[in-house]
Amino acid sequence: MSEDRLKYVVDMANQIALNLLHGKEQQQCVTEISHHINRFWAPSMRSQLAEAANNDNYQLEEMVILALKQIKND
Amino acid sequence: MISYYDPKTEPAANQPADLSKDLGTPPSKSTVQVSVQIDGVDIIVPEGTSVLRAAAIADINIPKLCASDNLEAFGSCRLCAVEIEGMRGMPASCTTPVKEGMKVQTQNTKIAKLRRNVMELYISDHPLDCLTCPANGDCELQDMAGAVGLREVRYGFEGKNHLDGATDSSNPYFSFDDSKCISCSRCVRACEEVQGTFALTVEGRGFDSRISTGQDNNFLESDCVSCGACVQACPTATLTEKSVIDNGQPDHSIITTCAYCGVGCSFRADMQGDKVLRMVPDKNGKANQGHSCVKGRFAFGYATHKDRITSPMIRDNIEQDWREVSWEEALAFAAKRLTDIQEEHGRNSIGAITSSRCTNEETYLVQKLVRAVFQNNNVDTCARVCHSPTGYGLKATLNESAGTQTFESVMKADVVLIIGANPTDAHPVFGSLLKRRLRQGAKLVVADPRSIDLIDSPHTKAQHHLKLRPGTNVALINALAHVIIDEGLEDADFISSRCDDASFQQWYKHIQDQRHSPENTMEITGVEATELRAAARLYASANNGAIYYGLGVTEHSQGSSSVMAIANLAMVTGNIGREGVGVNPLRGQNNVQGSCDMGSFPHELPGYRHVSDESTRNLFEQEWQVSLDCEPGLRIPNMFEAAIHGDFKGLYCQGEDIAQSDPNTQHVQKALSSMKCIIVQDIFLNETAKYAHVFLPGSSFMEKNGTFTNAERRISRVRKLMPALAGKEDWQVTIALAKVLGYEMNYEHPSEIMDEIARLTPTFSGVSYENLDKLGSIQWPCNEKSPLGTPIMHTEDFVGEKGKFAITEYVATPEKANKHFPLLLTTGRILSQYNVGAQTRRTANQVWHDEDVLEIHPNDAEDRGINDGDWVGIASRAGTTALRALISQRVQPGVVYTTFHHPLSGANVVTTDNSDWATNCPEYKVTAVQATKVDEPSQWQAEYAQFSQRQAKYLKNKNGGQIAKT
């Protein structure tokens, strides 16, 4: 998978997290991130995110890492 | 006694009001009824109604010349004189209000004589060329001469007169023939009261009084914005459309809807055979109430422009001549390519883009094609790049992805807050209505980095201009909310009864934090804390506070947060659920609302129901007889990304010009060049079509039936005025493509498509062409609960739920000015052009704006040695383009501004692929750039000009002798 491409989904996921993480408990924030990604992202993009999570070259926000378990990847 | 129904004040329960008849003066808003007797007929009308109007309501038609029911009475012509029992002389009925018990006589010998004398004076100073006059048959002066029985003119034409008055033909669409002017001032009043521009005055007094466009100006050089209100108001041939002068009077008319902006004005298309002679705004149109702007009124000639392509074309690759082929061959070619791609690259390797310029029925069919035939959810709409954050943000807070009001509602607003919108340019008819309300005394707050016209225009001034830095909307709106909470200005009753308590408590805790105070956000927004506090107080303490916003809110990396912050602001002040308030997204294109309603987003089926919802899917599966994908598809930017990386290979693009309108042009060009099959369906060979393999000729709004849904959720009919130039209407093309792909869609008429939409979509269940014809237009939801539609949303609840406050933290855009790119570029649009300009560039509107320019503050220009008109290179991290400079105080130092109406301007070569966190709506409004004086176009511009020349040659060679047209 091209690195550019993984960076694209990583940046998007991190941006979502940065916008959702304020004024809430961690669990609510994690749920909102995963809900958002499940609801709006095509499965191909979710798999790219999963792939990026296993690649040390990409830095996912902590909340995204926590949300990964709840993000569908099939 | 008969109580007469005044159509403007008392719409009958199940009937639309017919406002076509000119009742002479505007309706009275009084709720007190008075009874009068006119020519022996007893009439009850609201107190304050003029005698002229009361009589007209009872079909007693008093002659009139200077009066019209969209203008305040002026009383200058004296033709409407009547006798009133107990009153001396013969008062003008247009300026005399009815009184209880009044007895009026409109006809007797004395009155008739006076009226004949008045007419005689007018005619003695008027050319007697009725038979050759362009207004022959459509002239109130001529009608009134007939009505009063004028048989002779005793005064002759020898004396002083105006018969040698000059003609001003400077405006491309209408001319002003001074020799025919009767100085009734209807044009002046229309310009003031209806349009709000004040471009005309009456110069001189008495006999010498003449209509003037200001000092030594002609119409073109004056402040006139060519809205046409004066032309419509003129009772003579003085102000007449050039199309009527050239071609004569129309023989029939058809009511239809403007295909430009989201106001959705209703028009009467005046026709000669199947030729449109002129477009006249429809008085019965509820969105526009008889008003128009230059685009809808005059700029319709593109529909028959010589650049129209009316035959299908194909080619194997984009550096080949086009081949003009039959519909059958083009569709078979397209179908084979799409099928081959799916076989080789998988089901998800193709998709489609619908357009907000197309009808509801057309966009519905495109998403149906993708879901039922392509078997995926890769469908998106150009609303992605404008108002997708509105869909997201309003659904998350108010539980419905739509604006809450009618346009008319603004007439009850006491304070209007405009954020990131420029109504007088982008939504001009609404802009005029708003200006009327402001002249009545409503207060205005504008939040915009640039000084828009509304801030300081004749007789309207904004109380506060919050001149924020681009990209800081969320910080600004949060600060407004903070002040409201901090100063106890919230509407506690509304919050406790209508809003979700848990979300409010969480939001309250968040927003009261001092980091949101105006004093602390001043550093971010650049807006003075005292000014912001005053603006917040003004909005929060209004009886009715209304918020209007546009793309200056949505097209940011925090577009969705801004929309939610706006909804928070309306809820915390209780400004939702009645007239005069609300959250009002001003939609860019004519059918942005509709294309979203129709399920054009990749995660939603029609009616904003998620594709994962099994019961909704079942409904569509049964109707369409296919199984549907339960996972979201790709959005437009995701499609581009996938194309560049080799797994998105085929695109069906209907009515949308992504190559020009989407950000980071070079990235888009790379994506388009990577695909194996691009099918463009459009009326012109647009920029995207230069990358296409199949061109399917589209039909303009004049060539088809359908519906558009405007920013008020108002569904209006688009009616076919002429046969489709290419032989097929757009909806028929999609059906034909589906058929060659092996799927039958059986519709004989777009009304049947709407019937299917209504069957499957609860908010549309009461919508049908029959009902639209009966009611004129319908605002959804329209169903059993609201059979006549819903003008104001959320009057009792938020679609069965409580309103939810959303936490909206300001997160700075990564796009920051730095030493390489020290200026922030923001983009917008101009009155005379429309979006990518494909339509308006092919009209005489070019006279007002034939190139995009870069507005730059004098300080920034001086620092760079840039003078007005110099070529300026604009470089961002995405690319470089060059535009001519316009030195302007409208922009603040550090900010530059341009429009994107001309392809070679390359405004989007510079914009980046930053986008809204929730919806991927591009951040068009903030790009860090450097501006430098240059003397030649950018490399991109030079290369693109060459590419366009080659594409023009491929088009010219389209017949090539290879495949004959069948």
Ligand code: SF4
């Ligand atoms: S066209 Fe419109 S703006 Fe121009 S003078 Fe007439 S009313 Fe005024």
Ligand code: SF4
């Ligand atoms: S131009 Fe027409 S509307 Fe204006 S004063 Fe003359 S006759 Fe009346």
Ligand code: SF4
């Ligand atoms: S305001 Fe919009 S809808 Fe109305 S005429 Fe102008 S462009 Fe058309």
Ligand code: FES
């Ligand atoms: S119509 Fe009443 S004075 Fe002209």
